[in-house]
Amino acid sequence: xxxxxxxxxxxxxxxxxxxxxxxxxxxxxxxxxxxxxxxxxxxxxxxxxxxxxxxxxxxxxxxxxxxxxxxxxxxxxxxxxxxxxxxxxxxxxxxxxxxxxxxxxxxxxxxxxxxxxxxxxxxxxxxxxxxxxxxxxxxxxxxxxxxxxxx
Numbered sequence: 001x002x003x004x005x006x007x008x009x010x011x012x013x014x015x016x017x018x019x020x021x022x023x024x025x026x027x028x029x030x031x032x033x034x035x036x037x038x039x040x041x042x043x044x045x046x047x048x049x050x051x052x053x054x055x056x057x058x059x060x061x062x063x064x065x066x067x068x069x070x071x072x073x074x075x076x077x078x079x080x081x082x083x084x085x086x087x088x089x090x091x092x093x094x095x096x097x098x099x100x101x102x103x104x105x106x107x108x109x110x111x112x113x114x115x116x117x118x119x120x121x122x123x124x125x126x127x128x129x130x131x132x133x134x135x136x137x138x139x140x141x142x143x144x145x146x147x148x149x150x151x
Contacts, residue, residue: 016064017062017063017064017069017097017098017101018062018063018064019060019061019062019063019101019102019105020060020061020063021058021059021060021061022059022060022061022068022071023059025050025053025054027046027049027050029068030049030053030071031043031046031049033068033070033071033088033090034049034088036088036090036091037088037089037090037091039088042086052073052085053073055075056073056074056075056085057074057075057076057077057078057082058072058073058074058078058082058106058109058110059071059072059073059074060072060102060105060106062089062093062098062101062102064093069089069090069093069098070087070088070089070090070093070098070099070102071086071087071088071102072084072086072087072088072102072103072105072106073085073086073087074106074110076113078110078113079112079113079114080113080114080115081113081114081115081116081117082106082110082113082115082116082117083116083117083118084103084106084116084117084118085118087099087102087103087118089102099129100129100132100133103133104133107133107134116135117138118130118135119145119147
């Protein structure tokens with residue numbers, strides 16, 4: 001599994017990050033991203049991960065040259081709902097605008113969708129990030145969220 005490190009002396013503000021469709025599914029590349037951010041629940045279920053990507057509404061990659069440094073996976077119907085299922089950025093590129101570029105790209109693509117939703121860890125860092133791009137906690141608009149997960 002290959003973990004990608006930034007080139008010595010790279011500065012994101014001077015790098016040309018390209019957001020584009022992630023089409024050629026590469027399980028090793030994807031699991032490298034998941035492992036880098038500590039999402040081992042996905043890497044332990046490689047078959048599920050492959051199927052999930054095959055059935056996704058949209059998968060966008062953030063590329064620095066030909067290196068994948070971030071990924072966004074969305075599910076839904078693209079009209080009434082889009083769920084941001086996964087947003088991952090290699091740790092060495094976090095807090096440098098990569099996640100924002102990925103999220104804004106999917107928001108632009110589905111700008112007329114009725115609801116765009118996501119679930120995330122309850123941390124101040126996550127709350128600040130998602131608020132900065134226009135999301136609000138469900139409770140603030142009179143909604144209650146439920147989840148059921150297989151063990």
